Amino acid sequence: MTEAKNVIRPEIQAMHAYPVSDATGLIKLDVMESPWPLPDWLAKEVGEVVSKVAINRYPVPSAERLRALIRGVMQVPAGCDVLLGNGSDECIQYITAAVAREGAVVMAPTPSFAMFQMHALFYRVRFAGVTLRNDFSLDAEAFLAAMDKEKPALVWIAFPNNPTGNAFPIADIERIIRAAPGLVVIDEAYQPFAGATFMPRLTEFENMVVMRTVSKISMAGLRLGYVCGRPEWIGAFNKTRSPFNINVLTEAVAIKLLENKAVLDQQAVRVLNERGRVQSELAELGGLTAYPSAANFVLGRVAGGKDAGTRVFERMKASGVLVKDFSGGHPLLENCLRLTIGTPAENRAMIDALRAALSA
Numbered sequence: 001m002t003e004a005k006n007v008i009r010p011e012i013q014a015m016h017a018y019p020v021s022d023a024t025g026l027i028k029l030d031v032m033e034s035p036w037p038l039p040d041w042l043a044k045e046v047g048e049v050v051s052k053v054a055i056n057r058y059p060v061p062s063a064e065r066l067r068a069l070i071r072g073v074m075q076v077p078a079g080c081d082v083l084l085g086n087g088s089d090e091c092i093q094y095i096t097a098a099v100a101r102e103g104a105v106v107m108a109p110t111p112s113f114a115m116f117q118m119h120a121l122f123y124r125v126r127f128a129g130v131t132l133r134n135d136f137s138l139d140a141e142a143f144l145a146a147m148d149k150e151k152p153a154l155v156w157i158a159f160p161n162n163p164t165g166n167a168f169p170i171a172d173i174e175r176i177i178r179a180a181p182g183l184v185v186i187d188e189a190y191q192p193f194a195g196a197t198f199m200p201r202l203t204e205f206e207n208m209v210v211m212r213t214v215s216k217i218s219m220a221g222l223r224l225g226y227v228c229g230r231p232e233w234i235g236a237f238n239k240t241r242s243p244f245n246i247n248v249l250t251e252a253v254a255i256k257l258l259e260n261k262a263v264l265d266q267q268a269v270r271v272l273n274e275r276g277r278v279q280s281e282l283a284e285l286g287g288l289t290a291y292p293s294a295a296n297f298v299l300g301r302v303a304g305g306k307d308a309g310t311r312v313f314e315r316m317k318a319s320g321v322l323v324k325d326f327s328g329g330h331p332l333l334e335n336c337l338r339l340t341i342g343t344p345a346e347n348r349a350m351i352d353a354l355r356a357a358l359s360a
C-alpha cells in the first residue's frame with residue numbers, strides 16, 4: 001500500500017502548517033487586521049457591485065482594471081508594472097519560484113515574516129537568515145558581510161518588520177540594495193502606518209521591487225497583495241503566477257474600495273492615533289518591555305523566566321483577548337507577545353487583560 005510518509009518530502013513532514021488561532025468569541029488582536037468595518041453606505045455599494053459580478057465566468061487573467069487603479073492610487077512610478085497575488089503571501093511564492101535556480105540562496109533578517117523562509121523550503125533554495133540584534137535593530141555590517149559570503153539571489157526586507165514592528169534605517173537598506181548581487185524585495189505590508197516608502201525609488205534601484213498588501217487597510221478578507229517594479233522583474237514573476245489567481249469578487253470589491261481610498265486612509269489614521277495611546281499605556285505597565293513600532297501592532301516582552309510570556313498570553317485569552325504568542329519560535333522572541341492595535345474599546349480591554357495577567 002502507498003503510504004503518504006513514503007511519498008511526502010521529509011522536510012514537509014517535519015514542518016507545521018502556518019498556525020492561525022481560532023478567535024471565536026474573543027477580541028481578535030492577533031493578526032494585524034483593521035478593526036473597523038466599512039461604513040454602511042460603502043458596504044451597501046459593495047453589495048451592489050458584487051450582485052452584478054459574473055461569477056459564472058473566469059476572471060480576466062490580467063486584472064487590468066484593478067492593476068491600473070493600483071498604479072494610480074498607490075503612486076507606482078511611470079514605467080513600472082504591477083503583479084497581483086492572492087494576498088502578498090502568494091507574491092512571495094511567485095517571486096521565490098522565479099529565482100529558485102539550483103544552488104540559489106534567499107536571505108532576510110531574522111526574526112521576520114515566516115513565509116519568506118517557508119517558500120524557500122518549498123522551492124528547495126537555502127534560506128540564510130541574519131539575526132537581528134537583541135533590541136531587534138538591524139546589524140547592517142553583519143548583513144552586508146553575510147551577503148558578500150552567500151551571494152543571495154533574493155533578499156527580503158520587511159519595512160517595517162513583522163513581528164518586531166520597527167522600521168530599519170533607510171540608509172542601511174540603501175546600502176543593502178546597492179551591495180546586493182541579486183534582487184531585493186522591500187515588503188511594505190505595514191506602509192500605511194510607517195510614513196516612509198521605497199515606492200518612488202523604484203526607478204533609482206534596478207534590483208529592487210516593492211511588495212504591498214491591502215490586508216492592513218481594511219481588506220484582509222479579500223486576499224490581495226501586489227508587487228511593483230520594472231517590467232523585467234514583473235514579467236518574470238507573472239510567468240510563475242496561476243492564471244486566474246485574483247477571483248472576480250476580490251477584483252470587483254477591491255476596485256470599489258480603492259476608488260474610495262479616503263475612507264480606508266481615515267481608518268488607518270484612527271489606528272495610528274490608537275497606537276500612540278496604547279504605546280504610552282504599555283510604557284506604564286510593570287513587567288513588560290514594549291518595543292517601538294512603525295506598524296499597526298506593538299511587540300512586548302514579558303519579564304520573567306521560561307514560559308512567562310505564554311502564561312500571560314493564556315491568561316489574556318481566558319479573559320477574552322487573543323493576541324499572538326511568539327515563545328517557542330525564534331530565540332530572540334522568547335516571552336514576546338504581539339499586540340495588534342484595535343478599536344479604542346478593544347485596546348482598553350486588551351490593556352486591562354494584560355495588566356491583570358502580568359500581576360496575576
Ligand code: PMP
Pocket residue numbers: 031032086087088089090113158161162187189212213214215220224225
Ligand atoms: N508581509 C509581511 C511582513 C506580513 O506581516 C504579512 C502578513 N501579516 C504579509 C506579508 C502577508 O500579508 P497578506 O498575505 O495578507 O497580503
